[in-house]
Amino acid sequence: MFEQIDPRSATPLYAQIAGRIRVAVAAGELRPGEPLPSVRQLASKLRVNPATVVQAYRDLETEGFVEMRQGAGTFVKEVVPERRATERGKRAVDLVRQMMAEAGRLGLTTKELQHAIEQELEARIG
Amino acid sequence: MSNAVEIRDILYRAGKSFEVRDLSLNVPGGSVYGFLGPNGSGKTTTIRLLLGLLRPVRGRITVLGGDVPNDAPRILARTGYVPESPHLYPMLSVDQLIRVHASFYPRWDGAWGRELQRNFRLDGVTRFSSLSKGEKGKLMMLLALAQRPELLVLDEPTDGLDPVVRRDVLSALLDYVSRQNATVFICSHLIHELERICDWVGVMDRGRLVAELPMETFKSGIKRLRVSNPPPRIGDAPFVVLSREPGAGAAETWVVRGWEPPMSQYFEQVGAGLKEVVDLDLEEGFVELLNTFRQPVQ
DSSP: OOOOOOTTSSOOOHHHHHHHHHHHTTTTOOOOTOOOHHHHHHHHTTTTOOHHHHHHHHHHHHTEEEEETTEEEEEEEOOOOHHHHHHHHHHHHHHHHHHHHHHHHHHHHHHHHHHHHHHHHHHHHH | OOEEEEEEEEEETTTEEEEEEEEEEEEETTTTEEEOOOSSSSHHHHHHHHHHHSSSEEEEETTTEEEEEETTHHHHHHHHEEEOOOOOOSSBBBHHHHHHHHOTTTOOOHHHHHHHHTTOOOOOSSSSSOOHHHHHHHHHHHHHHTOOOOOEEESSSSTTTHHHHHHHHHOOOHHHHHHHHHHEEEHHHHHHHHHHSSSSSEEEEETTEEEEHHHHHHHHEEEEEEEEESSOOSSSSSSSEEEEEETTTTTTTEEESSGGGGGGHHHHHOOOEEEEEEEEEHHHHHHHHHHHHHHHOO
């Protein structure tokens, strides 16, 4: 789930981690009541600062995706279906923004980018 | 939270050519502090000063609430140190080295030491001189961690290690930090590695501290801007301009520090246009910061 954590990205690491979990919850990969990895496990696995993982979990708790139970760990909460759809939509927008930022860095114009996307989609769909 | 390390106005001279001057730095307790700087900038010297291995001409050093060098023995018993190059008895075996090391540290955790030895796949009977570079690196980290230190001082702990070993060593370090809330002071050339694990950054150059700030601030505040119709003189900009270079046509590329989005107003006020704001990663930001320190922008 966390393969694509990128420390060089402008998105802070905690936001990237929270984002991955949000998508996993929205997609049903993580089911309600299921535990998240402990802070220690995840920090060690991703080789990130434990405070980064704690911050990601806190943000998810504030947003109502997970519940932190004292001494027991962090667990996925029930997410209503509309919320899931919204999350997936948000994720799609995030992806597009990332792509646009990268294109800007490479000096590509919006037109060139749009053209490339349309071509790729066409090739994929048939 | 109080600081695990505080250095105040240190002056240190080594011969005629090198000195550490006006050095003050703070390592907050519980932080992972990345200490960056080019070769010869004074990083290892600073580490040796804070461990009491070198004496400053003047200034004050406090580590874990104690005074260096007066309280050094008490401080060192609670500090794990991985030096740049390992200096253990070459003829002793891994098991012997672990036993010798353990006898110096009252808080030594034998069970965890054995667990690390298994995870790192270090054969107990191998002599230190016969270990590979990666195995030596793993052993050094094991010795520093199993003494359960409150402070870890790591001088290029992963330098020259292959990616797999580096991963093992860093995972063990972060596993420990999550359990113990220890403070880590780490020097490394592998900036991308630090970018993942650090929450504070200190940058040294030529014996002086160039910058010290939270990682988030460092990363979010340094930007590359594309500016059209740039003003000839920067005047009182709300950010610090690290560099400006001519681009296509009348445009310029600026690298700035301390950037926040509302500051784009500045460009309207001076009759310039802000075309683009690009994020820099830690390595690019670090390089720009050093360049300006050496050659301030007019």
